[in-house]
Structures are given as C-alpha cells and as structure tokens.
Amino acid sequence: MREITFAEAIREALREEMHRDASVFIMGEDVGVFGGVFGVTAGLYEEFGPDRVRDTPISESAIVGGGLGAAMMGMRPVVEIMFGDFLMCAGDQIVNQAAKARYMSGGKAKVPLTIRVTTGAPGSAAAQHSQSPESWFMNVPGLKIAVPATPADAKGLLKTAIRGEDPVLFFEHKMLYAVRGPVPEDPDFTIPFGAANLARAGRDLTIIAIGGMLAKALEAADALSQEGIEAEVIDPRTLVPLDKDALIRSAAKTGRVVIAHEAHKRAGPGAEIAALLAEEAVEYLDGPIMRVAAKNVPIPYSPVLEEEVLPGVDDILAAARFLMGGAKA
Amino acid sequence: MSEHPVSALETISSQPLSAYDPSLLLEMFRRMTLVREFELRAIEERRNGLIPGFIHPCVGQEATAVGACLALKQDDVITSTHRGHGHLIGKGGDPRYMMAELAGRSTGYCLGRGGSLHIADFDLGMLGANGIVAGGIPIAVGAGLAFHLRGEKRVALAFFGDGAVNQGAFHEAANMAGLWKLPVIFMCENNLYGEGTPQHKQAPIADLARRAEGYGFPGVIVDGNDVLEVYEAVRMAAERARAGLGPTFIEGKTYRQRGHYEGDPMVYRTQEEMEYWKARDPVVLFRRRLLEAGVFDAQTLDKVHQDVLHQLDEAVAFAKSAPIPGPEEALLGVYGDTHNGLVF
Numbered sequence A: 001m002r003e004i005t006f007a008e009a010i011r012e013a014l015r016e017e018m019h020r021d022a023s024v025f026i027m028g029e030d031v032g033v034f035g036g037v038f039g040v041t042a043g044l045y046e047e048f049g050p051d052r053v054r055d056t057p058i059s060e061s062a063i064v065g066g067g068l069g070a071a072m073m074g075m076r077p078v079v080e081i082m083f084g085d086f087l088m089c090a091g092d093q094i095v096n097q098a099a100k101a102r103y104m105s106g107g108k109a110k111v112p113l114t115i116r117v118t119t120g121a122p123g124s125a126a127a128q129h130s131q132s133p134e135s136w137f138m139n140v141p142g143l144k145i146a147v148p149a150t151p152a153d154a155k156g157l158l159k160t161a162i163r164g165e166d167p168v169l170f171f172e173h174k175m176l177y178a179v180r181g182p183v184p185e186d187p188d189f190t191i192p193f194g195a196a197n198l199a200r201a202g203r204d205l206t207i208i209a210i211g212g213m214l215a216k217a218l219e220a221a222d223a224l225s226q227e228g229i230e231a232e233v234i235d236p237r238t239l240v241p242l243d244k245d246a247l248i249r250s251a252a253k254t255g256r257v258v259i260a261h262e263a264h265k266r267a268g269p270g271a272e273i274a275a276l277l278a279e280e281a282v283e284y285l286d287g288p289i290m291r292v293a294a295k296n297v298p299i300p301y302s303p304v305l306e307e308e309v310l311p312g313v314d315d316i317l318a319a320a321r322f323l324m325g326g327a328k329a
Numbered sequence B: 001m002s003e004h005p006v007s008a009l010e011t012i013s014s015q016p017l018s019a020y021d022p023s024l025l026l027e028m029f030r031r032m033t034l035v036r037e038f039e040l041r042a043i044e045e046r047r048n049g050l051i052p053g054f055i056h057p058c059v060g061q062e063a064t065a066v067g068a069c070l071a072l073k074q075d076d077v078i079t080s081t082h083r084g085h086g087h088l089i090g091k092g093g094d095p096r097y098m099m100a101e102l103a104g105r106s107t108g109y110c111l112g113r114g115g116s117l118h119i120a121d122f123d124l125g126m127l128g129a130n131g132i133v134a135g136g137i138p139i140a141v142g143a144g145l146a147f148h149l150r151g152e153k154r155v156a157l158a159f160f161g162d163g164a165v166n167q168g169a170f171h172e173a174a175n176m177a178g179l180w181k182l183p184v185i186f187m188c189e190n191n192l193y194g195e196g197t198p199q200h201k202q203a204p205i206a207d208l209a210r211r212a213e214g215y216g217f218p219g220v221i222v223d224g225n226d227v228l229e230v231y232e233a234v235r236m237a238a239e240r241a242r243a244g245l246g247p248t249f250i251e252g253k254t255y256r257q258r259g260h261y262e263g264d265p266m267v268y269r270t271q272e273e274m275e276y277w278k279a280r281d282p283v284v285l286f287r288r289r290l291l292e293a294g295v296f297d298a299q300t301l302d303k304v305h306q307d308v309l310h311q312l313d314e315a316v317a318f319a320k321s322a323p324i325p326g327p328e329e330a331l332l333g334v335y336g337d338t339h340n341g342l343v344f
Helices: A006-020 A044-052 A060-072 A084-104 A134-138 A151-163 A213-226 A244-254 A269-280 A303-309 A313-323 B022-047 B062-070 B085-090 B095-102 B137-150 B168-180 B208-215 B227-242 B271-278 B282-292 B298-321 B327-331
Strands: A003-005 A024-028 A053-055 A076-081 A114-119 A144-146 A168-173 A180-182 A197-200 A205-209 A231-235 A238-240 A257-264 A290-294 B077-079 B156-161 B184-190 B219-223 B248-253
Touching: A003 A006, A003 A151, A006 A024, A006 A044, A006 A076, A006 A151, A006 A180, A024 A044, A024 A060, A044 A053, A060 A076, A060 A084, A060 B137, A060 B168, A076 A084, A076 A151, A084 A114, A084 A134, A084 A168, A084 B137, A114 A151, A134 A144, A134 A168, A134 A238, A134 A257, A134 A269, A144 A151, A151 A168, A151 A180, A197 A213, A205 A213, A205 A244, A205 A313, A213 A231, A213 A257, A213 A313, A231 A244, A244 A257, A244 A269, A257 A269, A257 A313, A269 A290, A290 A313, B022 B062, B022 B085, B022 B095, B022 B227, B022 B282, B022 B298, B062 B085, B062 B156, B062 B184, B062 B227, B062 B248, B062 B282, B077 B137, B085 B095, B095 B298, B137 B156, B137 B168, B137 B184, B168 B184, B168 B208, B184 B208, B184 B227, B208 B219, B208 B248, B219 B227, B227 B248, B282 B298
Parallel strands: A024 A053, A024 A076, A076 A114, A114 A168, A144 A168, A205 A231, A205 A257, A257 A290, B077 B156, B156 B184, B184 B248, B219 B248
Antiparallel strands: A003 A180, A144 A238, A197 A231
C-alpha cells in the first residue's frame, strides 16, 4: 500500500468528502490561502474556492457556532480550531450548544459537525499551545471524541466523523502530521467509532496508548521484548465512544494495565479508563492500574522543563517494569 | 426611573393602518394576545404545579416577537432566548405542544427534555430558545451561512436582549456576519434590564443599535412596543438580506413588565417605573389603535381574545392529559449514531 503522511491523509479525507457531498465545507483560521498553519488544508482553497474553504476571523465562538447553525440547516461543516487550547474560547458553543442541541430539542436539531483541532506539545510552544484537552470534553454528553494515532486511522476516522450525525471533536496530534504510514486509497474507506486497534499483541501486560503516545508505547514494547516482557498495545482510537470490551478483554488476558496519554494525569482520559477497569475488570488485575501522563503543571517552555513534564518512553518502561515486579520509579 | 432616551440614530416609522391588509393586522393582534395570555396562563399553571421549572415571561414584549416573526417568510428561521415563548408563538407555535413541554410531558415540543429554556420547532424555523443570552446568535449566523452557500433567499433572525450585546459571542457573530454580508437580522429586544441590573449599568451607551456601525451594517431603532414599527423594520431588513446586502441590527425599545424570571422579587426597580410602562403596554396600544382607526370593532377583537383564552384552556387540558415520560426515556436521543450504545 502507498504511504502518505498523517497530514496528507487528513487532507485526502477532506478532499474526497468534499467531492462526494456538496454540503461539506471547511472553515477556520488560515485554512484557505495559507493552507492551514500545519499545512493540512494546502491546495483545497485552490480546488474548492473561498466559499467552501473559508478563512475566518479569529473568532472561535463564531467558527463553532457558525458551523453549528449551518449543520442544523443541513450542511456538514468541518470547522478547524487551530490549537486545542483555543477550544476554551468556543466553550459555550461546544459544550452548551452543539453537544446538547439534539437532546434538548427532542431530536429536532441534527448536528453533523466536525471540529478538527490540534492537540499535544509540538516542542517549546509553552502552556497555551501545547495542551491535550481531550478529557475536558469526555465529561460532556453529546460530544464524540476521536484521537487518531496513525495516518490510516486519521483518514478513516475523519470520514466517519464527517458522514456521521453528531458533533465530533477530532484531535490531531501536532507531532504526528509528518509521520508516514500506509493509507488505503478506497474513497469509501472508513473506520468505525468505538473500535479499538490492537496495535501489538502480547501476554504480559497491556499498554493502552492514546493519540501521540501510540508510537512511544510501541517503542517501549520493543524494548520490553528485549527483556522478555511481551506487552500488548491497544489504541482506543475514539475516547467517546470507548471500546471498553476490547480494553477489558486485554486486561483480562494480561492482568496488568498501563495507560499512556499526553494529557495531564489528574482527571485525564486515563482516569476514566482506570475507573472503568476498576469497576468492570478488577478481578482480572494482578496489580494497580498505572497511568503515564503529563505532570500536573502547565506545559513549560524551556526544553529541559518541558521534557520533565511530558510523558516519554522511559516513563512507560518504568511503569511496565514496576508492574512486572520491579521497583517503583 | 428607567426610560429609553431619545435617539439620534435612524428610526423607522410604520405606515398608516390603511396601508396594511386587515387580515395581517388581525393576525398580529391575535398572536400578540396569544403571547400575552400564554404567559399569564403559564405563570398560573406554574403556581398550580403543572410546570416544574422556572420560566421567563415576555409580558410587555409581545410587539417585538410578533412584529418580527410576521415580517419573515415561512422558511426563514429564528434563534430565540430564555424569554422565548413569544418568539415561538410569533413563528406559529402551537400552544398545546408548548404547554406540554413546559409541563415536562412526552408530547411536548421537545419530548419534555428541554422545557421553556430550550423549546424549539425546526418545522417552523424556530431553532431553539437558549439558556445562554448570546448563545443563539452565532447559530443564526451559521444558518445564514448555510443559506448563502446554497444560494437560497432565506433569512436568519437572531432574537436577543440588551444583556446579550455585552457577551463575546455577539461580537464574534456580528463581525462575521458583517464581514461576509450574510442574510442575518440582529433583533435586539432592549427591555432595559439584563437580569436584575439596568441596561445603563451594563453598557456605556443606551442606543445599542450604534454598535452595528462597528460591524459594517446599519443599525435601526424602533419603538419596540409598536408592532407595526417592528414589522416594518424587519421587513426592510429581510429585503436587504435577501438582496445580498448583508445584516441589519434592529433595536426594539421595549420593557419587561414582569421579573427576569417568574418569582423574581424585583427589588431593583420602582412601582412608578412599572406603571409608566404599563401605560405603554404594546397589546393595549395596538388594540386601541385598531379601534380608533375603525379597522375592527370591539366585538371582533373581543372575540379574538375569547378564542385565545379558549385555545389556552385546550392547551392546558392537553398538557395535563399528556403522558409523563418514563424514566428510560432520559437515555434516548443524545446522539444520532449511538455505535451500539457505546457512547453511553
């Protein structure tokens, strides 16, 4: 299969869906002439024109709210919020409006709205451009949350989001954009929500890795293999809905679970997953559920400070070795 | 005492009554009467225990709601506010489903899931009341964007109050609509109070329509208690929007005769002020005008009033006999696709 980057895979999904369905359009800051600050929408403005690839003012409330109103009127907008940190500027439109419109109206409002947003630390971007805010929105019924970790998943999940009937927060890790991988060319290739990806099979412990942490978990698993420890690596791919059966199945198989994400540890996605496993799979577990996550401080600017705060391969290895009987790091 | 100051901005006057189709005038009177009596009845039924939640009555603001909605076409859409009963009735809402929704019943407009604050009827182009004062404004701009993208000659009108213009969403939405010349009408019902604080303590200007200039579209002021002035302003704004000339901000100067919510102790205003505005009651004024001009006789208007009261008796009876939702209904309808129930 041909290999393309994560960014190209997203662009391909957008392009194909815009050709497939005239109600799909894009709007956001710098998505048009600029091609997106990460280059994701490059070329789409030239291909589809300024109406369907729409540069907006720096107005996150109006970008999301405008997308919501257009979605209610039968469009399928894909709006872009440049940084996950900026989602807070559109907080009301996401949390109080888009998430709840269908329910509050007794099903009269239909909200096929995709909100593409970048997440994670790209390196020295400091505290307002580096956050991983996925779990803030897991607490809001009505939203769906996709966290693709590979180019193929990015394409397949984005198409599912655009073709779906609900508001989706689609989190793209900035450090994944340049990553290459095999991506199917079939224009109807989609990946369902709520279907975890078993990225690596193993018998000794389970690493549940989210978004940008998948590659680090696989790297850790290779290192553990050298020590005779076979780790299973699972990527949930969507946090809402969550494929809890797959997570429980793996926990039951290995009896040991590490959850790795770049969001802050306190009340991050791992807190929810750990609670779920504690409720429904505790009888299978041979040790505590370990979370590998960003430390609970704002993401710092200086590289040494940032590295101290962000979770890495070493942190996954330490948690895994502890569960296998080693000393606590 | 709070009164609306005299404005230096462009104002709009209605034409003489003889210029209007009598059936339109009668329908205006009917809908205004229905809004007024719906509110009074809802207040009563809340006291009686039929309505469990809080309500924000629009008594005194019937002219802005009805005048604006009747100036729109059937397939134009509106976004509404926490004080939204008049907007829904203005757009043609059925009081039976409204009362059932306020009573939390399964046959209410929103199946009992939304209540007064979130009442909606997409078939009538009423995209929802809203618990956030400026929350509906970006949604109206998005609806206008959809019409623009599809080349449809439809208009989206956002109702909001004087309080909402101080919330950021208004600014972002107005700027975007002005920039893109979208077919949107910003319909501000300036009732002199944002919750329990007077307008003059919430903004440094009294004529909120002046803000429109900063967004590159006209701001117009009307007597919000004169249904025909509101009607004319919205009719002209809708023509402008359909011609691709972009948004208009209309400020209807009006007054909220009751509290912010029903039960509000209203310590923040005087009896004298309330009496002043009661003498400018929009329903009373319009009735007097119709009678004085000889368009209708008292008997005709009384009959309209009686029919409205009868309709509301039926609405209350409908709500009382409507099924109460089963607890299992709470989990339905959050998502369009539930992925085999996984999202819960």
